[in-house]
Amino acid sequence: MRAIVDRWVTPAMVILAAASVVFAATWTMTSRFGSTDEFGGRNAPRSAQGPVGRSGTGVQSGAIGAPIGSGPARQAPVTAGGVAAQSIDPASGSGGQPGQAPVARNGLAPIGAAGTPAQGIPPVSGNAGAAPRQRDGSRQGVRVSGGEADEHAEGSTGERTGRGRERH
């Protein structure tokens, strides 16, 4: 009995223990560094998705949302309206971009200028400005100056970027 234990059981336990060490190390490393959450993915913690914009200040979104291989985010040319720029192209590498709330001619933020929640869901890029809401709540008749595509996003995978869109 003792011979069997010495010959087979103990070595097997040692081997399994060594395998468990490798297993635990891999699990830890993957959980810590390999989660898509780290890059602001769909399951990203709220903190990784960017803060919710405050009224009149626009949105700072996706700052942490850049996936692997992407370069630094480029500022979104958000126009009046204070709606956060949203990226639409999954081929790019940066998340949503900060937007700035417009200031009305009277110096006050227009109605509806409250920032929208951060759009930090990568892989997205390209920034589309949204038409500002008018005081009557509509968006018509306003050309969005900030809706142009960021054709040359920086970063190693920045060749393909999102194309902006205009909302009417």
Next chain:
Amino acid sequence: MTARTIPANRTRNAGRLALDLGMFAALLLLLEPHATGLPVHEWLGIAISVPILTHLLLNWKWVVTVTKKMFAPMPLATRVNQGLNTFLFVATVVAIQSGVMISEIATPGIADALGTARAWRALHDVSSHAMVFGAAAHAVLHWRWIARTVGRVFGIDTTPARASSPAVATVTVGGR
């Protein structure tokens, strides 16, 4: 090794050889999931852990001997073999583990639930290729033992394979 011990070892070596060749064949099958189908790939990948464990147990004496002499002077070939075997062990464990994590049939949904499927998939790609590389190198380093054992099992003259070589010297450490 004397001629008297060869018959006594023949059955044991034949079993070891069959085990090793079977493992190698299974590894080759695991290389191409599209050829075997995903269910076979997954279950075979999990099941191969049993012959691997058996292989280690059968060669446990070598493992203990070399590990005890880890910090002592030892032939370069043995040192290389030790490093390669360690590498192969880690790659194998990671490959099986990551395969279980990204499994869609045998143990579905683990990595998806954790939100780490992409990382596990990448890890599986890397570790499985490393495992194949390690297994191939392992076979090359023990090629003379393989040839000699095949010769003995099947009664083929293996005289040329008995010349000393790094592989033979490595095997000698464990008395294999």
